[in-house]
Amino acid sequence: MSHQSMVLSQLYSVIAPSCVDLSLGLDISTAVTGMCVMSSIHQTIFLGFVDTRSVDGLWNVADAVISGINVLSSMFNINDIFVEEDLTRFRSGFSSASTITTLSKINGIITYAARQKFAVEPTYVKSSHARAACGIKLVKPKTVADKRDPLWTKRQVF
Numbered sequence: 346m347s348h349q350s351m352v353l354s355q356l357y358s359v360i361a362p363s364c365v366d367l368s369l370g371l372d373i374s375t376a377v378t379g380m381c382v383m384s385s386i387h388q389t390i391f392l393g394f395v396d397t398r399s400v401d402g403l404w405n406v407a408d409a410v411i412s413g414i415n416v417l418s419s420m421f422n423i424n425d426i427f428v429e430e431d432l433t434r435f436r437s438g439f440s441s442a443s444t445i446t447t448l449s450k451i452n453g454i455i456t457y458a459a460r461q462k463f464a465v466e467p468t469y470v471k472s473s474h475a476r477a478a479c480g481i482k483l484v485k486p487k488t489v490a491d492k493r494d495p496l497w498t499k500r501q502v503f
Contacts, residue, residue, distance in 0.1 A: 353380070353393050353413035368425040369417065371459065372472075373452045375444065378410045382421050391421065403447060407454040414455070418462050426467040428456050429475065 365384040372379035376398045382391035395413040397406045417423070431449045456467050486494070 353395055353416045359388070359390055366424040367421050368427060369414075369421075369423045369459065369463070370427045371455065371467075372429045373410065373448070373455050375406060375448055375451060378413070378455070380413060380417060382417065382423070391417065403450055403454075407451055407458070410451075410455050411458045414459050414462055423463045423465065426456075426459050426463060426465050427470050428452070428459075428467045429472050430469045 365386055365388075367390060368383050368385070370379075370381040370383065374397075376396075378395045378397065380391070380393050380395070381389065383389055393413070395410050397409050400406050400409050431445070431452050459465075460467055
C-alpha cells in the first residue's frame, strides 16, 4: 500500500467545543504513529493512528504520517503540540541502534512538519512521565514475539 492511499485511522472522535484550545499529541514510531487531539478541558476529541508497517523507506513513512497530520489540520484548529521524546539510550532486548537512529530521523521530520503546519513550537514529553500522569502501568513483554510487536504497548494503553 503506498502512502498516498493510506488514511488516518480513527478510533474515536467527537465535536470539539469552539471555545476551547486544542492540543495535538504525537507518538511517533517507525511502525504505527499515534495521534490524539485533546481539549484544554481534558476531553479527548480525536484518537487515531497511521499504520506504516507496510511502508518502505524513511521518507515514505514520514510522508504517510504527515498526510495524517494534514487530515487533522483540516478538521481541527490546533494550539499546542506535544511529541513523545526519542529514545536516548539502549536497553537490552529492545530497539537496535539502527532502529533508534531511524526513529530519531522520522521524529525530527514529522515534528518539524507539524510545527510548520500549525505554526506552534512542539513540546517534548518523556513517555514515562506521560504514562504516569495518566495512571498507566505497562506489563513488560515476556516473549520474543511480544518484544518485536510494535503494537505491544499501544494494546495495553487502549
